[in-house]
C-alpha cells in the first residue's frame with residue numbers, strides 16, 4: 358500500500374471472496390463493504406504495529422470512515438444499471454487470521470457480533486491504505502455460506518470458493534471497470 362502511495366495512487370479498490378454469515382445472503386451475492394471487524398487487530402495483531410511512520414500518517418488513525426461513502430453509492434447505482442442490482446448488498450466484513458475456515462460456534466458468534474461476511478484478507482490492506490490517506494472501496498463475493506447449523510452436512514471448501522469466483526467473474530469485472538471509468542479521480546481524504 359505504501360509503495361502504491363509513493364507511486365501516486367489515490368484510490369484503492371479491493372476484492373475478496375468471503376463466507377456469508379447473514380442469512381439473507383445467497384452464494385453469488387456481492388457485498389460492498391461498509392465497515393469491518395478486525396479480529397486479529399482486536400487481539401493485538403495489526404499491520405500498523407511498531408514505530409509509526411510519520412511521513413505516511415498519524416499514530417492513531419480513525420477507522421470509522423474506512424470505506425468511502427461516495428464510491429459505495431456509485432457502485433450500487435452502477436451495479437443496478439448493469440442489471441444485477443439484486444445481487445448487491447452492503448455489509449460488515451469480518452477478518453480472521455485463517456487459513457482454516459471457521460467452526461460452527463465461531464460463525465454463530467460472529468453473526469451475533471454484527472458481521473455479514475467472513476474472510477481472511479482486505480482489512481490489513483485497508484488499514485495501511487487509510488493510514489496514508491488513500492480512499493478505499495472493497496467488495497466481497499459471497500462465495501459460500503458459512504455453516505451455522507450442527508445438523509448440516511455441508512463443509513466449507515476452497516473448491517466452492519473458486520467455482521463461485523468463476524461464476525461471477527464477468528459481472529465483477531464489468532462492475533469494477535465501470536466504477537473506475539466513472540469515479541472522480543481526485544482523493545477526497
Ligand SMILES: O=P(O)(O)O[C@H]1O[C@H](CO)[C@@H](O)[C@H]1O
Nearest residue numbers: 372373374476477478515518
Ligand atoms: O480473501 P481472498 O484472498 O479473496 O480469499 C479468501 O478465500 C480463500 C479461502 O477460500 C482465502 O484466501 C480467503 O482469504
Ligand SMILES: Nc1nc2[nH]cnc2c(=O)[nH]1
Nearest residue numbers: 374375376475476477518
Ligand atoms: N474465513 C473465511 N474465508 C473465506 N473465504 C471464502 N469463503 C470463506 C469463508 O467461509 N471463511
